[in-house]
Amino acid sequence: MSLLENNKTSKIGDTEIFISKALRFGVILSAATIGLGLLLLIITRNSGYPGSSFPTSPVQIVKGLFLLKPYAVILTGLLILILTPVFRVGISILTFLKEKDYLYVAITSLVFIILMISFLLGKGE
Amino acid sequence: MITTAIEIFFISILAGFLGSLLGLGGGIIIIPTLTLLLGIDIKYAIGASIVSVIATSSGSAIAYLKEKITNVRVGMFLEIATTTGALTGAFIAGLVNTKYLYLIFGILLLYSALNMFKRRKEELPKEFAPHPLANKLKLCGAYYDQSLSKEVTYNVTGIYGGFGMMYVAGIISGLLGIGSGIFKVMAMDTFMKLPMKVSTATSNFMIGVTAAASAGIYLTRGYIDPKIAAPVALGVLLGATLGTKVMQRLRSTTLRMIFIPVLLYVSIEMIIKGVWL
Numbered sequence: 001m002s003l004l005e006n007n008k009t010s011k012i013g014d015t016e017i018f019i020s021k022a023l024r025f026g027v028i029l030s031a032a033t034i035g036l037g038l039l040l041l042i043i044t045r046n047s048g049y050p051g052s053s054f055p056t057s058p059v060q061i062v063k064g065l066f067l068l069k070p071y072a073v074i075l076t077g078l079l080i081l082i083l084t085p086v087f088r089v090g091i092s093i094l095t096f097l098k099e100k101d102y103l104y105v106a107i108t109s110l111v112f113i114i115l116m117i118s119f120l121l122g123k124g125e
Numbered sequence: 126m127i128t129t130a131i132e133i134f135f136i137s138i139l140a141g142f143l144g145s146l147l148g149l150g151g152g153i154i155i156i157p158t159l160t161l162l163l164g165i166d167i168k169y170a171i172g173a174s175i176v177s178v179i180a181t182s183s184g185s186a187i188a189y190l191k192e193k194i195t196n197v198r199v200g201m202f203l204e205i206a207t208t209t210g211a212l213t214g215a216f217i218a219g220l221v222n223t224k225y226l227y228l229i230f231g232i233l234l235l236y237s238a239l240n241m242f243k244r245r246k247e248e249l250p251k252e253f254a255p256h257p258l259a260n261k262l263k264l265c266g267a268y269y270d271q272s273l274s275k276e277v278t279y280n281v282t283g284i285y286g287g288f289g290m291m292y293v294a295g296i297i298s299g300l301l302g303i304g305s306g307i308f309k310v311m312a313m314d315t316f317m318k319l320p321m322k323v324s325t326a327t328s329n330f331m332i333g334v335t336a337a338a339s340a341g342i343y344l345t346r347g348y349i350d351p352k353i354a355a356p357v358a359l360g361v362l363l364g365a366t367l368g369t370k371v372m373q374r375l376r377s378t379t380l381r382m383i384f385i386p387v388l389l390y391v392s393i394e395m396i397i398k399g400v401w402l
Contacts, residue, residue, distance in 0.1 A: 016197055020190035027183050031362055034355050047351075056347040074351040078176060081358055082340040084183040085333035092201065103262070108201050111334070114208040118338040121215065 015095045022091045026084035033077030041070035048072060086115060126352065129163060133173075134356040136162075140177055141364025145185035146372045147384050148328030149306035150178030150336065151361060153391060165353060172348030173357045175340050178305055180358050182333025184365035189326040192373060194268045196323055199281065199313070200330045202262055203291045207309070207335050210295020218300055228399030230297055230308075234392035237311045241385055248273070248377050250318045255280035268323065271373040279320050286316040298335060305332045307391055310384070321377035325384075 041047060047054070048069025055061045055072055061079060064072025089112050096104040136158045140151030152174040159170040189195040255265050259281040267278040294308035306328050313324035343349055372380070 016190040016193055016195065019197065020187050023183050023190070024187045027187060027362060031359060034358055037351070038355055038359075052352075054347075054351050056345055056349075058344075071351045074355045075349070078349060078351070078354055078358060079344075081176065081179055081183065082337055082344070085179060085337040088183070088186075089204075089334060092197070101263075104198065104201060107205060111201065111204045111208055114205070114212060115334065115338055118208065118212055118215070119341055121212070 015092070015099065018095050019088060019091055023084060023088055026080060026087055030077045030080040030084065033080060034074050035077075037070050037072075037074030037077060040068065040073055044070060046070070089115065130352065130356045132163060133159070133353060134360040137177065137357045137360025138364035138367075140357075141181050141184065141361035141366075142368040142371075143364075143383075143387075144177070144181035144306070144361070145329060145365040145368030146325065146375070146380065147306070147387060148310045148325030148332075149181075149387070150174070150332050151181050152178060152305070153387065155357065159353070168346075168348045169350045169353050172343050172350060173353050175336050175343050176349065176354045176357050177361045178336040179333045179340065180361035181365050182329055182331070182336070184362040185326070185329045185369045186333070188366070188369035188373075189329060192268070193266075194322055194326040194373070195330045196264070196266050196319070196327050197330070198262065198266075199264050199317070199319070199323075200327045202264065203288065203309075203312075203327075204331055204334055206288045206291035207295035207298075207331060208338065210292040211299040211335050211338060212295075213292075214296040214299020217296075221300070223301060224399055224402050226297060226301060226399075227395045227402065230301075231392050231395030231397075231399055234307065234311070234388055234395065237315055238385055238388040238392055240315060241381055241388065245381050245385070246378060249277060249320050250279065253280060253282055253318065256282045256284045258284045266323070268320075270322065272376050277320060279323065280318075282318050283316040287312045290316055295335065299339075305335055307388065321380050321384075322372070325372070325380065 048064060048067070049055065049071050055064055055075060058079065061072050061075045065076045089108060093105060093108045093112060096108055136154065140154040143154060144151035155174045155177045156170045159165040159173060160167055186195060259265055264281040265279065267276055270277045290312035291309065294312060297308065298305045309328040309331055310324050313319045313327060314321060
């Protein structure tokens with residue numbers, strides 16, 4: 001790659017590396033939490049919930065997490081994983097803002113808003 | 126219970142590996158193996174498949190972004206179409222007959238399998254002038270291809286067609302819950318003429334967002350069973366990490382040869398559903 005090309009693409013490269021690092025943080029945190037939950041489940045041989053039931057709302061999950069219930073710890077890890085793409089869109093808005101690429105600040109914000117709308121609609125169902 | 130978890134873990138490694146190579150979510154492996162092979166209830170298999178899509182997307186994007194194979198701007202721009210498409214899909218669910226949708230999109234996939242077969246020897250797209258909008262949106266890009274040992278610069282065309290196809294991809298994944306990745310790869314490869322590796326990596330980057338939007342509903346409906354979803358998440362993350370290393374060393378022609386049978390399988394499955402459903 002020539003020096004000139006390198007200069008031209010360096011800014012875009014920074015965005016990608018920053019988003020990549022943010023995603024790596026989210027993924028490692030999620031995998032570690034799921035791993036911890038599995039470990040607790042194997043050690044205690046008790047999911048923390050009656051029968052084969054498990055919590056199905058973020059509030060219940062967080063409550064169970066504070067009591068270190070194995071299923072709640074696993075679900076917290078899964079919740080972190082589910083949120084990584086949303087978090088990624090949010091981070092992208094900030095990096096485009098830093099680059100003063102306002103067209104893409106607008107595009108990414110639009111995606112973020114549509115995502116929030118679908119989250120709210122899903123809740124109302 | 127532990128043996129089932131280990132089986133799910135190994136199946137998920139395979140799903141993550143294939144998904145990260147081809148830009149798909151791994152649902153085509155997770156759903157049939159979990160239901161048919163392990164006898165798991167379809168609703169938990171669907172929940173696991175959503176987790177698999179997100180794990181493939183986030184897990185492989187770490188490497189593809191770092192290596193600059195993913196085109197972030199193309200991904201972000203097209204996400205407007207996929208997210209609005211998914212919203213539209215949620216609105217019109219119940220109003221349209223899915224039988225015809227399966228048929229129409231099954232045939233469309235079959236056509237694109239043939240189209241891809243015709244171009245099976247094409248390593249990189251032929252040269253063409255970029256679409257004027259591609260320059261305005263700064264969509265053209267470059268990546269270093271490890272298998273060719275050279276920098277590949279590429280243009281982007283067919284913006285309207287690609288954007289339209291992405292909107293449709295959003296609608297059908299919202300309506301039918303399938304094809305999150307396959308239609309995205311098709312839109313970028315066939316319409317926008319991006320290099321195969323950029324298409325699969327960017328599809329991978331995008332599929333997580335659409336899946337995350339619907340994951341909340343599946344969680345509150347109780348589809349995400351921790352004892353199934355945990356080995357899926359860990360297995361897929363591992364498989365996707367391995368897959369990103371392999372994909373960079375593969376020729377695009379090899380990737381196509383893996384993609385074509387998958388495309389054929391999904392299209393035939395959809396056509397069958399359209400006829401008998």
